Amino acid sequence: MQFTNTKDYALQLDREDPLKGCRDQFIVPREEGREQIYFLGNSLGLQPRNARAEIDAILQQWSDYGVEGFFRGKTPWMDYHDQLTKPLSVIVGCKPQEISVMNQLTVNLHLMMVSFYRPAGKKIKILCEAKAFPSDQYMFETHVKHHGYNPDNVLIEVKPRDGEQLLRKEDILSAIETHQEELALVLLGGLNYYSGQVLDMETITRAAHAAGIKVGFDLAHAAGNIPLSLHDWDIDFACWCSYKYLNAGPGAMGAVFIHERFHQDPEIHRFAGWWGYQKDKRFKMEKGFLPIGTAEGWQISTPSLFLYATQKAALEVVENAGWEQILQKQKKLTAYLWLMLDDLNAALPEERKIRIITPRNEQERGCQVSLLFPENGRAIFEFLGKNGIMTDWREPNVIRMAPVPLYNRYTEIWTMKECLQKMLAI
Ligand SMILES: Cc1ncc(COP(=O)(O)O)c(C=O)c1O
Incomplete structure (x- = not known):
């Protein structure tokens, strides 16, 4: 998959996403009036609106x-x-x-x-x-x-x-x-x-x-x-x-x-x-x-x-979304996440590079990506949280994040990357 590394491109991917309507079928938690960027589908998936009915x-x-x-x-x-x-x-x-x-x-x-x-x-x-x-x-x-x-x-x-x-x-x-x-x-x-x-x-x-x-x-x-x-x-x-x-x-x-x-x-x-x-x-x-x-x-x-x-x-x-369509988006969304991570890493010196534990090959992974930070992992995790980006923390130094096809957007991954960039001062 060929991606371009710009915000406009992320917006375009969202616009062209055949599953873009699915997000509205879930209740996305809000923090200070803003929807969270919820990358915790690997922990507890979001509430479908029809659950109450x-x-x-x-x-x-x-x-x-x-x-x-x-x-x-x-x-x-x-x-x-x-x-x-x-x-x-x-x-x-x-x-x-x-x-x-x-x-x-x-x-x-x-x-x-x-x-x-x-x-x-x-x-x-x-x-x-x-x-x-x-x-x-x-x-x-x-x-x-x-x-x-x-x-x-x-x-x-x-x-x-x-x-x-x-x-x-x-x-x-x-x-x-x-x-x-x-x-x-x-x-x-x-x-x-x-x-x-x-x-x-x-x-x-x-x-x-x-x-x-x-x-x-x-x-x-x-x-x-x-x-x-x-x-x-x-x-x-x-x-x-x-x-x-x-x-x-x-x-x-x-x-x-x-x-x-x-x-x-x-x-x-x-x-x-x-x-x-x-x-x-x-x-x-x-x-x-x-x-x-x-x-x-x-x-x-x-x-x-x-x-x-x-x-x-x-x-x-x-x-309603179709299982095959969901799998297609899963692949594309995760590939996009990897591109963003590669881009971040390219700007970091060797000793500060984020180690991606999850296998790169798409047959050997799903939505989740586990990132091992050589330093300040906990502070980075907390910084993401303060900026409304919900991931999870595993000792000793791992942040897990799982953008899921049913309710996550390409632009959320873009925002996460920008936030990490700020935190890592690159
Ligand atoms: C891999 C795995 N096995 C078992 C469990 C435990 O599940 P439960 O609390 O539903 O028994 C979990 C919970 O997250 C899990 O991730």
């Missing part, structure tokens, strides 16, 4: 029908789930019946471990990433202890080589090969929360399957951000949250992908509840668990309709 519709149905709302009204609550899985299946690349929207991400990771981590004989180990998101680390630690193992003996952590920030694919593949006799599971972050690196999930899955090992991914930072083909890549399971790039609100319901080959596998273990019971027989209240024959068979409890509602609202915005 969707919540109101649940309240209305509740007031109109009471418990009968599960079976009556415009959208009976019993079938509400189907309205989420259809648009989600386009975003994550699978069949609607391979998705179950339920619980929260870490809870779902535990539930997937119940089904897919079945240590036996010598095969008791798990390949994961060093410094995985803390919740995943605690999940691994406690889950493994629950099986009676010492995490130090069971968890094999792949890490970047000395002096490097990113995982090398060959190191992951070689760890799978080296430990294949002992591995029961490979469970990695598909897009690393710190570096923004996307893993080659298809190749990793193929290598693990060749050695008879199950494979899952935490897609918290990938779902709604990058193209995924979970079904075709043959991944066994994946979990994600919906409050980042899926804009479903704080504490929104998470979701799981479970490959269809497991749906009716009588050997698969799970922790069950009545919401995963076959719908036509659920209210017979009989003994003996009969799961729904899709990923919905992993549901446990009555879902929160209010959380379904915000997710439905957010997915409608994606459907």
Whole structure:
């Protein structure tokens, strides 16, 4: 992509943006009368304007029908789930019946471990990433202890080589090969929360399957951000949250992908509840668990309709914009951000250059860019904040920013660059 480095050009890109109307469908927080430049879609996506109406519709149905709302009204609550899985299946690349929207991400990771981590004989180990998101680390630690193992003996952590920030694919593949006799599971972050690196999930899955090992991914930072083909890549399971790039609100319901080959596998273990019971027989209240024959068979409890509602609202915005269009803009917007960063760096002496940890190759990254500052990182982060540019800070010296295609503009990136330029005195 060829960009010109002027403000007029940024304005032109905004004018020509086929998704420019989408921003108005979100509520952008304001500070001192000005809209924030919100680059925190990797943390909590903004509120879609239609979320309130969707919540109101649940309240209305509740007031109109009471418990009968599960079976009556415009959208009976019993079938509400189907309205989420259809648009989600386009975003994550699978069949609607391979998705179950339920619980929260870490809870779902535990539930997937119940089904897919079945240590036996010598095969008791798990390949994961060093410094995985803390919740995943605690999940691994406690889950493994629950099986009676010492995490130090069971968890094999792949890490970047000395002096490097990113995982090398060959190191992951070689760890799978080296430990294949002992591995029961490979469970990695598909897009690393710190570096923004996307893993080659298809190749990793193929290598693990060749050695008879199950494979899952935490897609918290990938779902709604990058193209995924979970079904075709043959991944066994994946979990994600919906409050980042899926804009479903704080504490929104998470979701799981479970490959269809497991749906009716009588050997698969799970922790069950009545919401995963076959719908036509659920209210017979009989003994003996009969799961729904899709990923919905992993549901446990009555879902929160209010959380379904915000997710439905957010997915409608994606459907109207078109997932392919969103991905196109994601590429262009991020490429533009890189141009601005390169431009800044070109003016800085070697020792003050900003180190971009995130891979440059567009196949290996999404919206997020992680910047390592050799000095004054914290002060720079605060300066951006004072100027209404919202990014996030990760110790020891990293600013993460994620311009997202649905509501960010090229001119916001331009403004951020001007602000950094001022701060860095270049
Ligand atoms: C990669 C990753 N895994 C797990 C979590 C935890 O998610 P939850 O609090 O929804 O369980 C997060 C939260 O941001 C995350 O980024």
